Amino acid sequence: xxxxxxxxxxxxxxxxxxxxxxxxxxxxxxxxxxxxxxxxxxxxxxxxxxxxxxxxxxxxxxxxxxxxxxxxxxxxxxxxxxxxxxxxxxxxxxxxxxxxxxxxxxxxxxxxxxxxxxxxxxxxxxxxxxxxxxxxxxxxxxxxxxxxxxxxxxxxxxxxxxxxxxxxxxxxxxxxxxxxxxxxxxxxxxxxxxxxxxxxxxxxxxxxxxxxxxxxxxxxxxxxxxxxxxxxxxxxxxxxxxxxxxxxxxxxxxxxxxxxxxxxxxxxxxxxxxxxxxxxxxxxxxxxxxxxxxxxxxxxxxxxxxxxxxxxxxxxxxxxxxxxxxxxxxxxxxxxxxxxxxxxxxxxxxxxxxxxxxxxxxxxxxxxxxxxxxxxxxxxxxxxxxxxxxxxxxxxxxxxxxxxxxxxxxxxxxxxxxxxxxxxxxxxxxxxxxxxxxxxxxxxxxxxxxxxxxxxxxxxxxxxxxxxxxxxxxxxxxxxxxxxxxxxxxxxxxxxxxxxxxxxxxxxxxxxxxxxxxxxxxxxxxxxxxxxxxxxxxxxxxxxxxxxxxxxxxxxxxxxxxxxxxxxxxxxxxxxxxxxxxxxxxxxxxxxxxxxxxxxxxxxxxxxxxxxxxxxxxxxxxxxxxxxxxxxxxxxxxxxxxxxxxxxxxxxxxxxxxxxxxxxxxxxxxxxxxxxxxxxxxxxxxxxxxxxxxxxxxxxxxxxxxxxxxxxxxxxxxxxxxxxxxxxxxxxxxxxxxxxxxxxxxxxxxxxxxxxx
Ligand code: HEM
Numbered sequence: 079x080x081x082x083x084x085x086x087x088x089x090x091x092x093x094x095x096x097x098x099x100x101x102x103x104x105x106x107x108x109x110x111x112x113x114x115x116x117x118x119x120x121x122x123x124x125x126x127x128x129x130x131x132x133x134x135x136x137x138x139x140x141x142x143x144x145x146x147x148x149x150x151x152x153x154x155x156x157x158x159x160x161x162x163x164x165x166x167x168x169x170x171x172x173x174x175x176x177x178x179x180x181x182x183x184x185x186x187x188x189x190x191x192x193x194x195x196x197x198x199x200x201x202x203x204x205x206x207x208x209x210x211x212x213x214x215x216x217x218x219x220x221x222x223x224x225x226x227x228x229x230x231x232x233x234x235x236x237x238x239x240x241x242x243x244x245x246x247x248x249x250x251x252x253x254x255x256x257x258x259x260x261x262x263x264x265x266x267x268x269x270x271x272x273x274x275x276x277x278x279x280x281x282x283x284x285x286x287x288x289x290x291x292x293x294x295x296x297x298x299x300x301x302x303x304x305x306x307x308x309x310x311x312x313x314x315x316x317x318x319x320x321x322x323x324x325x326x327x328x329x330x331x332x333x334x335x336x337x338x339x340x341x342x343x344x345x346x347x348x349x350x351x352x353x354x355x356x357x358x359x360x361x362x363x364x365x366x367x368x369x370x371x372x373x374x375x376x377x378x379x380x381x382x383x384x385x386x387x388x389x390x391x392x393x394x395x396x397x398x399x400x401x402x403x404x405x406x407x408x409x410x411x412x413x414x415x416x417x418x419x420x421x422x423x424x425x426x427x428x429x430x431x432x433x434x435x436x437x438x439x440x441x442x443x444x445x446x447x448x449x450x451x452x453x454x455x456x457x458x459x460x461x462x463x464x465x466x467x468x469x470x471x472x473x474x475x476x477x478x479x480x481x482x483x484x485x486x487x488x489x490x491x492x493x494x495x496x497x498x499x500x501x502x503x504x505x506x507x508x509x510x511x512x513x514x515x516x517x518x519x520x521x522x523x524x525x526x527x528x529x530x531x532x533x534x535x536x537x538x539x540x541x542x543x544x545x546x547x548x549x550x551x552x553x554x555x556x557x558x559x560x561x562x563x564x565x566x567x568x569x570x571x572x573x574x575x576x577x578x579x580x581x582x583x584x585x586x587x588x589x590x591x592x593x594x595x596x597x598x599x600x601x602x603x604x605x606x607x608x609x610x611x612x613x614x615x616x617x618x619x620x621x622x623x624x625x626x627x628x629x630x631x632x633x634x635x636x637x638x639x640x641x642x643x644x645x646x647x648x649x650x651x652x653x654x655x656x657x658x659x660x661x662x663x664x665x666x667x668x669x670x671x672x673x674x675x676x677x678x679x680x681x682x683x684x685x686x687x688x689x690x691x692x693x694x695x696x697x698x699x700x701x702x703x704x705x706x707x708x709x710x711x712x713x714x715x716x717x718x719x720x721x722x723x724x725x726x727x728x729x730x731x732x733x734x735x736x737x738x739x740x741x742x743x744x745x746x747x748x749x750x751x752x753x754x755x756x757x758x759x760x761x762x763x764x765x766x767x768x769x770x771x772x773x774x775x776x777x778x779x780x781x782x783x784x785x786x787x788x789x790x791x792x793x794x795x796x797x798x799x800x801x802x803x804x805x806x807x808x809x810x811x812x813x814x815x816x817x818x819x820x821x822x823x824x825x826x827x828x829x830x831x832x833x834x835x
Contacts, residue, residue: 106427108187109486110211110240117481118430129162172437173472174223177268178234180282181217182316182369183436184376186425188212188239188386194420197337197390198329200449202241203420211240212423213482215439216316216372220271221282226361227368228352229282230311230577235321235343236441237423240486243531247445248341249465253310254322256406257299259552261460267292267299285584294593297600298407298552301559304601307577308562309351309570309635314715314819315371317382317646318350320638325443325458326404328451328536329390336536338396338403338453340410342387342417348640350819354576355835356712356745363710373428380646380673381426387417401558402551404455408558411630439482440469448533456548474498490517556600556623563601564625565633569822575608582613591615601625642801644816645673650714652679652735653700656724659688661752662700664793665718668809671797674816678702679709681732689722706734711742716816721753729755730762737835739763744835746820749785750812756787766832767824779808783829784821786812 126134142157143150155161175181188202188210195204202210217234218225233252238245258267270292273279280286284306293299305311313319321343329337352360360367375382389410391403401408429435444452444462452458469477475496477483492508507516515525520532563571578598582591595615598606600623610617631637649669653662669676680686680702691698711717717739719729729735742749743765751759753774760770769782771789779788781803788808799809801817815821824830 103427106185108185108209108211110213111185111427113240113484113486114481117434129159130166135159175217175472176468177219178217178236179223180221180225180227181215181234181436182372183213183215183429183439184372184425185427185429186212186214186381186423188237188421188423190421192418192420194329194388195331197331197339198449199332200241200246200329200447201243202239202246202447203329203449208242210242211486212425213238213240213435213439214423214425215436215441216368218282220284225282226365228312228357228360228365230284230306230354230357230581231282232306232311233313233316233319235319237321237343238439238441238445238483239447241447242487243447244487245445245483245485246447246450247441247443248321248323249441249443249461250321250323250341250343252313252319252321253302253305254320254324254340254409255302255305255558256324256457257293257302258296258457259298259405259407259548260456261464263296264460264464267296280584283584285581287585287587287590290582290585290590290594291587294590294597297555297597300555300597300600301407301562304559304562304574307574307581308566309573310349311577312352312354312357313368314350314352315347315375315646316368317372317375318345318347318640320344320349321384325406325461326453326455327446327458328453329388330449330451330536334534334536336393336451336538338391338393340389342389343384343423344387344417344419344638346383346385346641347643347646348819349635349638350640351635353745353820353825354573354580359710359712363712367713372425374675375646376425376428378646378675381424383422383424385419386421386423387419389415389417391415400551401554402549404453404549405552406455406457407555409562409630409633411561412632413630417632434480435482438473438477438480440465440473440477440480442466442469448531451536476500492517557626559601560623560625561628561630562633563605564627565629565631567634567636567822569826570634570636571605572825575605578605578609579612582609582615585613588614599623639819642817643673644669644715644801644813647674647715647816648677648713649674649716649718649816650677650679650709650711650738651718651720652706652729652738653686653702653720653722654681654725654728654732654735655687655693656689656728657686657700657720657722658725658753659691659700660793661722661791662688662720664796665720665750665752665809665812668796668799668813669718672799672801672813674715674813677704677709677714679704679706679738681706681728681735683708689724706732706738711738711747712745714742714747715819716748716750716812717742718812719749719751719755719758721751721755723754726754726758730758736762740765740833741835743768743785743824744830744833746784746822746824746830748812748815748818748821750808750815751785751787752791752808753789756789759785759787765829767827767829777806779805779811781805781811781815783824783827784815784818786815 128134141153141160143153145151190206193204193206214237218231220231235250235252237248270288274288293303323341327339329339396403442465476498479500494508520529585591591613592615595610596618598609599618599621602625603621607617666676683702683705685699686702687693687699740763756770768785771780771787774789777790791808796809801813802810803814804810
């Protein structure tokens, strides 16, 4: 016995030691991480490989055979070690999630800033001294596990809070509404968006007949598809998107009072998106773009942070609105019901193993803690059944015992057995009531008396007819689609139009794109006419649902610029042999001091030599991170071209270098150039409509459509650069443009369209 105990202690302390090796890991350890320690096996140990049943393996390269003189011979079935290896490999896969199969997760914590004890008894929402561990998983909906990150799709935003009273899951999206009002239609909706059944095409795309056929036949989807065609569906980063619980939940206070609630997550870095051409290219150039971005940011200590907010409607006020507050195809407009920010959640720790954590994590909308309840939102009611059910197919009946899923508080009940049970229950009874009063429910008055911390449902009076129906207000489908569209900035509207143009162009059945062209008139007649002309539909001339012209706050992502920062932005610095070292070092220092990540790109990977350094010496250069073909401009937020006579000459003769700049211009990114690199931008790249600093005697900085150029810049002034516009300090102007994310004027004025990229 003592030997086993000692081994356990050793393994726990080994893991702890290795896991806490890095200072950052000590800082990010929380109750949930500690809970998982006994399950963590560190492969970097001074141990010999064993079988699953524990014996040491002698030869990990060869099957046991009868070997003749030739060195060949039949393999023997008796090789238990070989058979175990192959048999374990054969069963490595589990079914992928039926939706949201592709995802990425990380650990973190939730901190409450303001108690809402007047609304709920939930400890996590009332106790500001607590730090609650969380695990978040972000996902796309339609694609399979191996699909690309940057496809046009809704992003799942699922957060598991390991609270002292049990697990609470918010299984939300980055869009606040949904396609359908009833869970009943979910299988039809998912069948329609997934690859078509006859040929399994297309992968991870809504641009096909069946998806748009479904949209037309479900007018309730109009609001949601307008969001899905907006920039929300192509986020720049998972760290730069909002999260919404979508469904209507309830808060229950200690006296049993109920309040309707919606949950919100608002990213500190603002809400930002890719542009469509970039998203398309990235899907091939870096299918893991979002996954990598999240992982790298956390590794670098740039922990993504979201504010946590609630929208509340008092019990009794639910009928006061034009829309039904239980209809998941509607937002609660923020001019009517403001968001109250009460806490924040931070992701500060990457996973150790993808399968055990991100793949095996399982969320359920039905997982709420005392003080939080459901509503009669019909979509939520169905979800509460569906998630619990689907986890059994994917992970088996004991999925809640998996390390990533188990709560950090005690789990005590008489649920028993089933495949892969890991718990060993000690005791002579496995039922309630029992003569020992073992594991009583909260309301049991014997023994030690009632436990008032147990979950109690809100006592709701229900009178009604058993029918397949929803409320009258569920029948109105267009008003909020118009509200959303009207609230967008002009360039956002343009993107919705282009997205519809792209999607309907991919539908080759005329009934689909012609009918959809008509439906768009229920959002906006002008939009419908322009899209219809693009895709071969019949431009409508009138509509039965004229646009009401109203707007609401916080629907456009332009209202979420985030912190005024360039932190974590990726900037490519392009150089070639003969570059100006002083300028390079000064610009790199500025960018790094502001928290951006710099990436040196050159015609080759390796040492690149500045002007005045003899390449033969083999030293005194700068190591480039990538060559121009190895990475593309799509992977960066901004591009800087460094001066240097020879360097610029080389870049001018390199078509890929020219393409980098032109493509970055097309994708509306900030471009910076100094001294003779300005000539390169002018002569080789021919950027339409842009004014450049061409007077080499002047030290005036020119910022034109996000292109920031200057001569004779005093690099000594750079270290004190500030994010602000400037006509004299090039570094200030450059980082100021980067902080704006993109230069939308370039697109609005049609400049980006004039360029081939
Ligand atoms: C408000 C609308 C909805 C939202 C916001 C939503 C969100 C999500 C998210 C974020 C996930 C991925 C969870 C993870 O990261 O593991 C997911 C998975 C899933 N959802 Fe939904 N969903 C919605 C509607 C529905 C409906 C109506 C159903 C069925 C009636 C449904 C069934 C599922 C299933 C079966 C999974 C796979 C779960 C798993 O295997 O882990 N969802 N959903």
